[in-house]
Amino acid sequence: MKFVDSLKLALRSLTVNKLRSSLTMLGIIIGVGAVITLMSVGRGVEAQITDMIEDYGSNTLNVISQTPGVKGLASMQSATPSLTIEDARAIAERVPYVTGVAPVSENFVEVTFGNESAMGVIEATTPEFEEIYNYHTAYGRFINERDIGLKDTVVVLGQKVVEDILGTKDPIGQKIKLSGRSFTVVGVLEPKGGQMMGVSMDSIIVVPITTYQSKMFPRKTSRGEDAVQSIAVQITSSDYADYITTEIENLLRRQHRIKAGDKDDFAIISNEQILSLFQQITGALTIFLGLVAGISLLVGSIGIMNIMLVSVTERTREIGLRKAVGAKRRDILLQFLIEAAMMSLTGGGIGIIGGWLLSLGISQIQTSGLTLRAVVSPDIVILAVSVSIFIGIASGLYPAMRAARLNPIDALHYG
Amino acid sequence: MTTDNCLISIDKLTKTYQMGKVEVNALRGIDLCVAPGEFIAIIGASGSGKSTLMNIMGCLDKPTTGKYIFKGQDVSQFNDNKLAEMRGKSLGFVFQDFNLLRRSSALANVELPLIYSGTRHRHKRALEALERVGLAKRAHHKPTEMSGGEQQRVAIARALINNPSLILADEPTGNLDSKTSYDIIDFFRKLNDEGITIIMVTHEMDIAQQAKRIIRLMDGKIVTDEPVKHEHPDGEKK
Numbered sequence A: 001m002k003f004v005d006s007l008k009l010a011l012r013s014l015t016v017n018k019l020r021s022s023l024t025m026l027g028i029i030i031g032v033g034a035v036i037t038l039m040s041v042g043r044g045v046e047a048q049i050t051d052m053i054e055d056y057g058s059n060t061l062n063v064i065s066q067t068p069g070v071k072g073l074a075s076m077q078s079a080t081p082s083l084t085i086e087d088a089r090a091i092a093e094r095v096p097y098v099t100g101v102a103p104v105s106e107n108f109v110e111v112t113f114g115n116e117s118a119m120g121v122i123e124a125t126t127p128e129f130e131e132i133y134n135y136h137t138a139y140g141r142f143i144n145e146r147d148i149g150l151k152d153t154v155v156v157l158g159q160k161v162v163e164d165i166l167g168t169k170d171p172i173g174q175k176i177k178l179s180g181r182s183f184t185v186v187g188v189l190e191p192k193g194g195q196m197m198g199v200s201m202d203s204i205i206v207v208p209i210t211t212y213q214s215k216m217f218p219r220k221t222s223r224g225e226d227a228v229q230s231i232a233v234q235i236t237s238s239d240y241a242d243y244i245t246t247e248i249e250n251l252l253r254r255q256h257r258i259k260a261g262d263k264d265d266f267a268i269i270s271n272e273q274i275l276s277l278f279q280q281i282t283g284a285l286t287i288f289l290g291l292v293a294g295i296s297l298l299v300g301s302i303g304i305m306n307i308m309l310v311s312v313t314e315r316t317r318e319i320g321l322r323k324a325v326g327a328k329r330r331d332i333l334l335q336f337l338i339e340a341a342m343m344s345l346t347g348g349g350i351g352i353i354g355g356w357l358l359s360l361g362i363s364q365i366q367t368s369g370l371t372l373r374a375v376v377s378p379d380i381v382i383l384a385v386s387v388s389i390f391i392g393i394a395s396g397l398y399p400a401m402r403a404a405r406l407n408p409i410d411a412l413h414y415g
Numbered sequence B: 001m002t003t004d005n006c007l008i009s010i011d012k013l014t015k016t017y018q019m020g021k022v023e024v025n026a027l028r029g030i031d032l033c034v035a036p037g038e039f040i041a042i043i044g045a046s047g048s049g050k051s052t053l054m055n056i057m058g059c060l061d062k063p064t065t066g067k068y069i070f071k072g073q074d075v076s077q078f079n080d081n082k083l084a085e086m087r088g089k090s091l092g093f094v095f096q097d098f099n100l101l102r103r104s105s106a107l108a109n110v111e112l113p114l115i116y117s118g119t120r121h122r123h124k125r126a127l128e129a130l131e132r133v134g135l136a137k138r139a140h141h142k143p144t145e146m147s148g149g150e151q152q153r154v155a156i157a158r159a160l161i162n163n164p165s166l167i168l169a170d171e172p173t174g175n176l177d178s179k180t181s182y183d184i185i186d187f188f189r190k191l192n193d194e195g196i197t198i199i200m201v202t203h204e205m206d207i208a209q210q211a212k213r214i215i216r217l218m219d220g221k222i223v224t225d226e227p228v229k230h231e232h233p234d235g236e237k238k
Helices: A003-016 A018-055 A073-077 A085-094 A128-132 A145-150 A159-165 A209-216 A238-255 A271-314 A316-324 A329-364 A378-405 A408-412 B050-057 B080-090 B106-117 B122-132 B148-160 B178-193
Strands: A060-065 A098-113 A116-125 A137-140 A154-157 A175-178 A181-189 A204-208 A230-235 A266-270 B008-019 B022-034 B039-043 B065-070 B091-094 B166-170 B197-201 B213-218 B221-227
Touching: A003 A018, A003 A329, A018 A271, A018 A329, A018 A378, A060 A238, A060 A271, A085 A098, A085 A230, A085 A238, A098 A128, A098 A159, A098 A209, A116 A128, A116 A159, A116 A209, A128 A230, A145 A209, A154 A159, A154 A175, A159 A181, A181 A204, A204 A209, A230 A238, A238 A266, A266 A271, A271 A316, A271 A329, A271 A378, A316 A329, A316 A408, A316 B080, A316 B106, A329 A378, A329 B080, B008 B050, B022 B050, B022 B221, B039 B050, B039 B178, B050 B065, B050 B166, B050 B197, B080 B091, B080 B106, B091 B148, B106 B122, B106 B148, B122 B148, B148 B166, B148 B178, B166 B178, B178 B197
Parallel strands: A116 A204, A154 A181, B039 B197, B039 B213, B091 B166, B166 B197
Antiparallel strands: A060 A230, A060 A266, A098 A116, A098 A175, A098 A230, A137 A181, A154 A204, A175 A181, B008 B022, B008 B065, B213 B221
């Protein structure tokens, strides 16, 4: 029997039982669609985080406080602050290949103007922040050295904060309140788009670090100095990252008077490290989502197998007749195998299109400035296609073998 | 009788089935020669082994012991694939309940054996076969739209399509009224006159009388084997 004839035969018996074939395919459609959608959402989140971190510049090292001798993220969050503006200055002056250093303290704060209020993220820092993090002012100016020196209550607002509390008013020169204290708006940042942990990157509020330390959220190091949360260090090339890390480490150990053999009270992580950490997390997330979707694919394939088994039983006499008029085992095997493969391939194809459309739809949804991006990449599609081919063959094989093995005499007299 | 002249030559053939723990000896030593051009009726009570003998002659089953030579080939040694090939190319089957694919047209039903033998010009040949049984006009009708007699003629057209050496008919008139039964038998006789060898299982004596030779089986053995004495008057018709 020619392969083309087998194809025609399979197509015919599928179209004869349209409702049954479509319902069986629905299982695969949902399964493949779910795999595509969920994995593309996972990929989207991954891409979003990567973009954002790369936007910050991959040539950035971050120095943060750390409880001595404790590893991991937890030790950084609960650590006693150990870094100061002096540390930042020392790094800028003494470590080679450093192009910019900015001490940064962050906090959530309520910002009000008249009756309007919004939540924003304070970035208390120095003028270098503008360059290191790629923020640029749309109007007015960024904070400057004079603001730092005078501990001025001036503020540079992100686009979203301006929209939320000032509306269409000219923001420059307006007096706004940050946790009850009055600040003068001197500049507005260009919109940046994107988000970090669900907070829009345009919700930031830049104030001078010295103002923050003295008038807003004063914190002291264990040696009684004014503390900063972290120090961002921009370097000329990530190739020197290891060397610079060592240099900063040595410098800060001297600054903090840490004895030889004692552990650091700070940690230095590069943006690349953060990136790879996030990529690990989002990668695991993507795989997890794929596995969840895979369960529905499995259920779909059980559906195919079930229907094929019913179909073989139903057509026992037909199989007997086909054998009587010369069909070989192989012919019968192929007939049923192709039927199963056709169902899973067609289902898979529709599922891919459906999942892709769904991913497009998800990318359009915007909730409170939060956009979820879904990226359908070719490898996800290839994965879904090969899985559906595999499912077709795997779930069709057993029923097809049962059909092929039927004894023609018994089959002819069945039922 | 020398085996050289036989289309079918069966020698000391037995068939034993295992039915649970019981062994059933369906055939207990059959010797038979069927010459080309014969028209044989096999009769016998149910359980006499006539269906088993048909199945073995139809290459659907293999004997337990003994030899079955068909067209000079020892079929008892064939594997499943070679048996399937033999069925497709040299045998035609007609069943009691027609065994047509209900959802396919008469034409598609007749074409079926050609698909498996990989023959070309299938439509043309299937139409010719339908013409031969007088159903060319109904080629695109489905079996469900046809009478029993018409369905059996479609089945005969299907059996004829590969120009088989032998047609095996298992109770071909079992589901037909007596008039239609005679029509079908007349058609078999006509085919036989054209030189086609036919073996038919039946339990109706008047149908068996239409054949040229009657073999009676009992308990897995041939008890009588004799030519039919008086030709049916319809034999000369057409």
